[in-house]
Amino acid sequence: MMLSDNVFPVCNYPDVVIETGQGSWVTDTQGRHYLDLNSGQFCAVAGHSSPVxxxxxxxxxxxxxxxxxxxxxxxxxxxxxxxxxxxxxxxxxxxxxxxxxxxxxxxxxxxxxxxxxxxxxxxxxxxxxxxxxxxxxxxxxxxxxxxxxxxxxxxxxxxxxxxxxxxxxxxxxxxxxxxxxxxxxxxxxxxxxxxxxxxxxxxxxxxxxxxxxxxxxxxxxxxxxxxxxxxxxxxxxxxxxxxxxxxxxxxxxxxxxxxxxxxxxxxxxxxxxxxxxxxxxxxxxxxxxxxxxxxxxxxxxxxxxxQDDRLTYIRDAGQDFLRMLQALNHPMVNAPRGKGFMLAFDLTDDEPGGETIALGNRFVEEALKQGLLMQHCNYGRTIRILPNYNTTREEFRDFIQRLEALFNEFE
Ligand SMILES: Cc1ncc(COP(=O)(O)O)c(C=O)c1O
Missing domain, CATH: 3.40.640.10 (Type I PLP-dependent aspartate aminotransferase-like (Major domain))
Structure with a gap:
């Protein structure tokens, strides 16, 4: 746990500090950009710094x-x-x-x-x-x-x-x-x-x-x-x-x-x-x-x-996002699933426990290196994807490409 910077040590914070956010992206204090697949903590659904x-x-x-x-x-x-x-x-x-x-x-x-x-x-x-x-x-x-x-x-x-x-x-x-x-x-x-x-x-x-x-x-x-x-x-x-x-x-x-x-x-x-x-x-x-x-x-x-008919967009684009995940056909993308903009896949079929936590943590760390903000749940076994409601198909394709690069790190 990070015990510096006056922070109460309740999370394993990574060595990255976010400075700004715009739409689906956030930027850290070093100027590096990250695609935020989880709309903050699933809250910033109109994107970061949203005009709404x-x-x-x-x-x-x-x-x-x-x-x-x-x-x-x-x-x-x-x-x-x-x-x-x-x-x-x-x-x-x-x-x-x-x-x-x-x-x-x-x-x-x-x-x-x-x-x-x-x-x-x-x-x-x-x-x-x-x-x-x-x-x-x-x-x-x-x-x-x-x-x-x-x-x-x-x-x-x-x-x-x-x-x-x-x-x-x-x-x-x-x-x-x-x-x-x-x-x-x-x-x-x-x-x-x-x-x-x-x-x-x-x-x-x-x-x-x-x-x-x-x-x-x-x-x-x-x-x-x-x-x-x-x-x-x-x-x-x-x-x-x-x-x-x-x-x-x-x-x-x-x-x-x-x-x-x-x-x-x-x-x-x-x-x-x-x-x-x-x-x-x-x-x-x-x-x-x-x-x-x-x-x-x-x-x-x-x-x-x-006014934006966002519900229809979420339904349609969500299906396309799911199809993109399914098309990955990679051993670390098990049971891709979800509805709308609430998607997930399992990194492994192993029962949740100590080993899945280690795997989930490593995945999230590697994702950060690829410019992706991601989260696991279910003791590290499952990756959740809850993007903001403006996330585009282009951004999701970008995510898939970064994911493929990320999987190479596990070969
Ligand atoms: C289903 C569900 N209920 C309740 C909560 C608690 O919300 P909060 O963290 O805003 O207190 C969460 C937070 O993740 C949640 O996912």
Whole structure:
């Protein structure tokens, strides 16, 4: 770990310091350029130094940034309206927050409050944030001390036949879920899940499993929360994973990352048709909830994606990107997969562990030398690619060429 430069040592930072960013590229303090395949940390979806974000921030500086938490601004109200529209819910009610962790905490806080139950069900390899509570419902739950009580983990159905999302026989995972729910429904307030498990290996949940899970939860008085911090706001070529009609609607949807275009803005939207908000007696009072700046950024983000028909572009270009990955036909490109601008491949078929971490780290280091900013997940086995929504086919071809040069380093 780097212990210099006053940095709290929480990551293995590389010996590269970024100075500026423009579109899909960032430049380091030595003047070297890197193609950023992950739109920052999957957030800067209009690209770096985006005119869309600049417009929202300038409007915020000229009008309103921060309001008394107990008051609303016109900017926040407009952002909430725009967010409600893209949620696809007939009767949406939302709150704007900052990080994804804050938003998942909020959704669970109110799910527990409304159901008057204290337990949470999640998938064993899910990820919902880094704060104490949601980390206790994520794949790192074992590292939370003391362990959270009433944290239930169901085995995730990990469909490895990526060409056929509903081909997987999820009956054993569904049976485990049923057992947990039936034995503990008096405790479980909510089932929180990522429609595409990201950190746990980039697996889309089989739609059939999700329909059964939502039905089971409804029958057992349990809310379903989709954590769409990664999949939401255009990433899959739709506003959310379910707005194209392929998945059942949840009771709450959480957004983050892309919603803020690179600035910390997140949200929770309740589906008022299934969530009785009249029952709320619990207040929530945090410094940056429903801020003017958040509302302005959300509105600009939604307007930009809409006016530009970005969703269609993400769907079409995403398919082309996937085809380019598939055409690589290299032993280090296993199971290329994904939808829209959320793509991945496995470096190896080996089980995730110490060796895959070493391989993933080396891959990312070599990528940096080739001018590529890349990230691994799933203990180094899987490479995630979540580019900004303006990434061009030309830039993706450039990436493929650099990837080929990178593979030569492993020969
Ligand atoms: C699915 C999901 N949920 C929640 C979070 C937490 O968001 P944040 O890091 O903004 O707190 C993340 C972050 O990676 C995420 O991918």
């Amino acid at each position: 974000l600049r417009k929202a921030l300038m409007r915020s500086l000229e009008t309103i940034q921060d309001t008394h938490t107990g008051m609303l601004s016109a900017a926040a109200l407009q952002g909430l309206k725009d967010l409600g529209e893209i949620s696809g819910f007939a009767n949406p009610h939302s709150i704007l927050l900052t990080t994804g962790s804050e938003a998942t905490e909020f959704a669970l806080r109110y799910a527990k409050h409304l159901k008057e139950k204290d337990g949470v069900l999640a998938l064993d390899v899910g990820y919902h944030g880094i704060t104490h509570g949601v980390a206790g419902y994520s794949m790192s739950r074992a590292r939370v001390r003391p362990p959270l009580p009433l944290s239930f983990a169901a085995p995730a159905p990990l469909n490895r036949d990526f060409s056929n999302p509903d081909s997987y026989d999820y009956s054993s995972e569904l049976e485990s879920l049923r057992e947990i729910v039936e034995q503990n429904s008096r405790h479980i307030a909510a089932f929180i899940l990522e429609p595409v498990i990201s950190g746990g290996g980039m697996f889309a949940l089989p739609p059939g499993y999700l329909y059964e899970a939502v039905k089971l939860c409804r029958e057992n008085d349990i809310f379903v929360i989709y954590d769409e911090c990664q999949t939401g706001v255009g990433r899959l070529g739709d506003w959310f994973s379910y707005t194209g009609g392929e998945l059942p609607e949840p009771d709450f949807v959480v957004a983050g990352k892309s919603l803020g275009l690179g600035i910390p803005v997140s949200s929770v939207t309740a589906n008022r048709d299934t969530v009785d908000l009249e029952k709320i007696t619990l207040g929530h009072f945090s410094s940056h909830q429903n801020e003017g700046f958040s509302g302005l950024i959300v509105s600009e983000c939604v307007n930009w994606i809409r």
